Amino acid sequence: MGHILITGADGYLGRQVAARLLRDTDDRLTLTVRTADPGRRAALADLLDDRRVDVVPADVRDADPFAAVDAAGVTTIVHAAAVTAFNVDAPTALAVNVEGTAKVAAFARRCPRLTRLLALSTLFAAGRRTGTVTETRHDDTAGFVNHYEWSKWAAERRLLTEADAAGLPLTVARLATIVAEDGTGTVGQYNAFHNTLKLFCYGLLSLMPGDPKTPLYLATAEFTARGLAHLARPDVPSGIYHLAPAPEEAAPLGELVDLAFDVFERDPGFRRRRLLRPAFCDIDGFRDLVEGTRGFGASPMRQALDSVSPFAEQMFLAKDFDSTRLRTAWPAAPATDTRRLVEATCTHLVTTRFGRRAP
Ligand SMILES: NC(=O)c1ccc[n+]([C@@H]2O[C@H](COP(=O)([O-])OP(=O)(O)OC[C@H]3O[C@@H](n4cnc5c(N)ncnc54)[C@H](OP(=O)(O)O)[C@@H]3O)[C@@H](O)[C@H]2O)c1
Structure with missing residues (x-):
């Protein structure tokens, strides 16, 4: 049995991924949340019914946010915590999205059984570049439209550098914009x-x-959570993926x-x-x-x-996001x-x- 740690577990995607991993695996789940506020626990009510789940407060701005988690048993980390507003200010984006991510990587280095560190990023980590965007690391020469984009790119860079240095089994999933829960069009998060x-x-x-x-590259939460659960599996190659519709599916x-x-x-x-x-x-x-x-x-x-x-x-800034790697690693990826x-x-x-x- 594995032990999965999910950051930002009471966020929109954190909850969706946790639910899917509970359904698809026998693993134990540690859900980390920024605030221990009991009112916020309501967001996790469905998940807390399962005895495999525990909740640990962990604000990634703290010096050692995961000190309360036993690193020895952790096999998978899904890093979903982030400030996601496009108008986030630079200091907050740096503290949470960049330095917070570096602390997740530092914790990952302390996990001897780790088979996957899966970080949620965005297609917009490509910033101002145009044309075909590949599932490879970006430099920052094109620049960025806002601090959110910049911070997600900078977080990727920190993770990729750490992974190279420490041999971490890192996967970066660059996500499309989620507009609905599933094909019914029900909106779960505005x-x-x-x-x-x-x-x-x-x-x-x-x-x-x-x-x-x-x-525009738009997706459902169902597609994204299924894809994330797939990319979290140890038998799927690590690396960078565009978890998004194929270019011919964008509109x-x-x-x-x-x-x-x-x-x-x-x-x-x-x-x-x-x-x-x-x-x-x-x-x-x-x-x-x-x-x-x-x-x-x-x-x-x-x-x-x-x-x-x-x-x-x-x-x-027209971009075509190539997702050949994704579709090779996830042949059953549904069409959008x-x-x-x-x-x-x-x-x-x-x-x-x-x-x-x-x-
Ligand atoms: N949803 C999308 O369309 C989309 C598209 C592309 C990429 N992504 C990426 O997917 C990831 C998850 O996004 P989401 O839509 O689930 O966002 P979300 O609903 O805003 O959830 C973000 C989570 O991060 C937590 N968080 C914020 N600051 C924190 C801190 N200092 N310490 C610990 N946790 C903190 C939030 O907790 P609080 O609410 O308590 O602050 C929340 O639980 C992000 O990395 C985002 O960039 C999402």
Whole structure:
């Protein structure tokens, strides 16, 4: 029997991966969480029913966050803890995402039975580069759109350096943006994707910064958690993987915005608002708009622009994420129908009024 440690276990993906590993393995699970607040335990209620599970508080900003975990028995580490907001400030991104990850690697070095250190990263660790992006380590020459991207890249670099030096069985899984639980389109966690659609749906944003041809790589939590559980297995080769749809499964931004409006326009409430589809603008035009509304205080429009600004530039930087390694290591990886996924997700968003109503 193995012993799996999951960081950020009460986060969105931490919970999903924990549930899948409980189902798929006989292993014991130690779930580490930032805060010992009993209120937060509710998020883990389903998992805590299982006697194989224990919970340990571990804030990765602490000097030795995993001091309470017995390293001798740990066979697998899944590192899911991170600050995931695109507008995270640089010091927080450094302390949690970069230095926190280095502490996970330091703990991994103390685990003599370790067969896999699986770190969750993002496709956006590629930063501003364009064109084909391979499942290899990136340098930072292209630069980054925000501190989140930079910190995920810097975390990868720390891990890869540590793994080389200490022979750690490291896998870096670069994830796509998760928009729904599964093919039903049910939304389990709201992020920049949903928030931007909400702004369109309520007429708070009429411009879309981006090139309509930029491909979007979107996934479900089910696909991602299944893939992570697969990549955590000791018999699967370690290394860097794009846990994402294949390039031919991604869909262009312009088409997906149109598809979203096709769904919105089926709703009588939306039709009554008589909103036009957003116009695509260039990055300078969008920045002018952001600058020009600086004096508007905390108006809804100002908030809308602030929520889109941290990732807007990425919508101009077309990338094709090669996932040949993933598909070789995980031949059963399910296909993603991005258009159908976006249609189902938008239907869920409209039916639930963006989460305010039961479906
Ligand atoms: N979801 C996506 O679409 C997506 C896409 C690409 C990559 N990823 C990556 O996948 C991983 C998990 O993402 P997620 O969507 O599950 O994010 P999430 O729901 O925000 O969960 C993040 C977890 O990290 C914990 N955490 C934050 N600061 C911490 C600290 N100082 N010490 C210990 N734990 C801390 C959070 O705890 P608190 O809530 O208590 O702070 C939370 O449990 C991240 O590495 C993210 O970059 C996610």
